[in-house]
Amino acid sequence: MSTVELSGVDLVxxxxxxxxxxxxxLVFGLRLEGRLxxxxxxxxxxxxxxxxxLKFVFAQTSPWWTLLIALVMVVVAGYEAVQRHERRxxxxxxxxxxxxxxxxxxxxxxxxxxxxxxxPQPWYAPRYVLPILGMVLxxxxxxxxxxxxxxxxxxxxxxxxxxxxxxxxxTRFEAFADVLRRAIVTAMTxxxxxxxxxxxxxxxxxxxxxxxxxxxxAEAAKYQIMIMFVLSGASGLGALAAAYGGVLLxxxxxxxxxxxxxxxxxx
Amino acid sequence: MLRVDYLRVPGLPALSFEVxxxxxxxVEGPSGSGKTRLLRAIADLDAASGxxxxxxxxxxxxxxxxxxxxxxxxxxxxxxxxxxxxKHFSASAKLDRLLSALALSPTTLDRPIAxxxxxERQRLGLVRAIVDEPQVLLLDEPTSALDAQGAALxxxxxxxxxxxxxxxxxxxxxxxxxxxxxxxxxLLADATGRKLESAAA
Numbered sequence: 001m002s003t004v005e006l007s008g009v010d011l012v013x014x015x016x017x018x019x020x021x022x023x024x025x026l027v028f029g030l031r032l033e034g035r036l037x038x039x040x041x042x043x044x045x046x047x048x049x050x051x052x053x054l055k056f057v058f059a060q061t062s063p064w065w066t067l068l069i070a071l072v073m074v075v076v077a078g079y080e081a082v083q084r085h086e087r088r089x090x091x092x093x094x095x096x097x098x099x100x101x102x103x104x105x106x107x108x109x110x111x112x113x114x115x116x117x118x119x120p121q122p123w124y125a126p127r128y129v130l131p132i133l134g135m136v137l138x139x140x141x142x143x144x145x146x147x148x149x150x151x152x153x154x155x156x157x158x159x160x161x162x163x164x165x166x167x168x169x170x171t172r173f174e175a176f177a178d179v180l181r182r183a184i185v186t187a188m189t190x191x192x193x194x195x196x197x198x199x200x201x202x203x204x205x206x207x208x209x210x211x212x213x214x215x216x217x218a219e220a221a222k223y224q225i226m227i228m229f230v231l232s233g234a235s236g237l238g239a240l241a242a243a244y245g246g247v248l249l250x251x252x253x254x255x256x257x258x259x260x261x262x263x264x265x266x267x
Numbered sequence: 268m269l270r271v272d273y274l275r276v277p278g279l280p281a282l283s284f285e286v287x288x289x290x291x292x293x294v295e296g297p298s299g300s301g302k303t304r305l306l307r308a309i310a311d312l313d314a315a316s317g318x319x320x321x322x323x324x325x326x327x328x329x330x331x332x333x334x335x336x337x338x339x340x341x342x343x344x345x346x347x348x349x350x351x352x353x354k355h356f357s358a359s360a361k362l363d364r365l366l367s368a369l370a371l372s373p374t375t376l377d378r379p380i381a382x383x384x385x386x387e388r389q390r391l392g393l394v395r396a397i398v399d400e401p402q403v404l405l406l407d408e409p410t411s412a413l414d415a416q417g418a419a420l421x422x423x424x425x426x427x428x429x430x431x432x433x434x435x436x437x438x439x440x441x442x443x444x445x446x447x448x449x450x451x452x453x454l455l456a457d458a459t460g461r462k463l464e465s466a467a468a
Contacts, residue, residue: 160346167312168395169336178348254311254331 003213015040054130063124070107070133077137078102081145087152090263093249094148101144101241106137109234117226135206135227136234139191143235144242147187151246152262154179163257172251173244180243187239191232198228269309269338269403269434274317276301276308281317284453288402291425291435293445296455302438305455306405309436310340321403339401343408344385345392352376352383352391356398365394368424370417385412393421403434410444422448 018040025032057065078099088094110133114120120128155162158179165175173180198204199221206227210220252258268288273281279301286292294302308315311326311334319326319338326334349355353376356362366373369390375383383391389412396404406425410418425448429435439445445452 158348160344161348163312164342164346165348166332167310167335167340167342169332169339169399171332174332252314254314256312256314256331 054126057126057130061122061125063122066124066126066129069126069130070110073130073133073137074099074102074106077106077141081141082148084145085149085152087156087262087264088148089152089246089249089261093261097148097242097245097249098144101238101245102137102140105234105238105241106133106140109136109140109230109237112233113226113230117230131206132227132230136231139231140234140238142190143187143239146190147183147239147242148246150183150186151176151179151243152250154182155250155257155259156262159257159259166255166257170255172247172255175255175257176247176251180247183243183246184236184239187243188236191235195228195232198224204228268320268322269436270318270320271309272318272320274305274308274315274319276304276313276315279305279455282453284451286434286436286451288432288434289429290450291429291437291448293449293452294436294438294455295445295452300455302455303407306340306407306436306438309403310335310338310405312340336399337401338403338405339396340405341392341396341407341409343389343411345388345395347380347388350379350381352378352380355391355395359398362394362398365398365424368427369394369420386414386417389413390417390421393424397424397428401433403436404428405436407438408440409437410439410441418444 018036021036022033024030025036053069057069078095078101081098081102082088082094089097110129113132113136114129115123118128118132155176162175162179166172194202194204204224204227207217207220207224210223211217249261250258269286271285272283274283275281282305284292294305296302304313307313309319311319311331321334321337326338329337347355356376363373366375371387371390371394375387375391380388389409393406393409396406404425409425410421413421422444425435425437435448437445437448439448
């Protein structure tokens with residue numbers, strides 16, 4: 001089986017569906033048509049650019065190009081992981097924590113999946129490494145983001161109880177025990193939900209892609225199952241590392257609570 | 268002996284004083300003068316430069332949690348992390364004795380924290396601060412929510428702690444209570460005044 005290639009005309013035909021949104025916006029006076037046009041244009045340009053970049057990198061099959069693209073992906077994901085929060089750790093700490101966690105967990109999970117599970121030739125083959133890294137980063141990013149958000153919100157809301165435990169001689173991790181546990185549970189919940197409905201409510205993106213590209217659905221399912229395991233490992237480890245790292249940053253070496261390290265609340 | 272040397276609490280001049288075992292130092296001053304901040308700095312809950320020695324050992328020589336097991340800050344409004352009081356204590360004969368010393372029934376431990384009165388919570392907070400026998404008690408208005416009878420029991424308990432060799436620093440707005448408990452006083456002036464002195468009671 002082979003793929004039916006899309007021509008430029010095909011894309012224009014698909015874009016007609018976007019016009020429906022524009023019409024809705026105009027008819028109901030939603031004033032979304034400008035933003036809609038910009039978002040659609042951005043999406044098209046970004047994806048086309050990524051397509052060309054990946055085509056170039058795949059053609060090189062150089063470990064350095066693979067590494068460079070991987071690092072760019074980690075940095076962007078690390079920025080996204082902390083950028084979304086209402087109140088976050090001030091300065092470079094939050095980005096440092098986000099990036100370190102993603103680099104460590106994303107790197108390890110991807111390497112494990114590629115080396116131990118898939119085993120392509122050569123092992124750094126970008127067409128395996130980069131898509132898997134992308135999926136791992138996307139999921140780990142969400143889980144890190146949720147872990148840090150739950151942690152900082154919990155620290156603020158339960159400041160009194162945390163400080164009471166510290167005053168009674170608890171270490172920082174003892175004082176944060178409840179908030180820490182909640183942060184990890186919250187961070188792991190989306191993936192648990194995804195896994196339990198996968199294939200029933202939604203057909204995962206990668207599997208859909210492989211099927212469209214002509215793969216045997218049973219083979220595509222095997223790949224998807226493998227990826228789900230890798231993603232669950234990565235997001236669990238990511239949540240754990242981000243939550244423990246977050247506690248270290250929200251306290252100091254004397255085990256004091258340091259909420260002054262959070263940015264001021266946006267009004 | 269607890270010795271404080273040139274302790275710089277934000278908003279206060281550098282402070283130096285000593286409190287011996289068996290003794291109580293009362294810290295007085297209007298609201299906002301930094302009494303709570305001073306106690307928190309001694310317990311190393313907030314960063315402050317200067318020195319605090321307990322029996323010759325500076326707070327930096329011990330890990331923070333270790334220091335706070337010996338130098339205990341007890342807030343006027345104790346905070347709780349569990350739904351019932353029992354979660355905050357480990358069972359011991361000492362706990363039962365302390366509860367009865369403050370006229371708290373043992374069943375108080377199993378009632379939801381949210382249903383306890385402010386006074387009951389304050390007494391439980393005092394028990395929680397004392398039960399593991401820290402050497403220094405930093406008591407921030409320990410009887411502010413208690414009636415006369417409850418306050419009298421709490422004062423007896425504090426006196427008993429001093430008899431047992433503990434060091435007490437007491438923040439209180441009640442001159443009569445300071446008269447009854449304190450061996451020395453430290454007066455903190457408000458933000459506008461410059462007056463700051465310590466005087467023997």
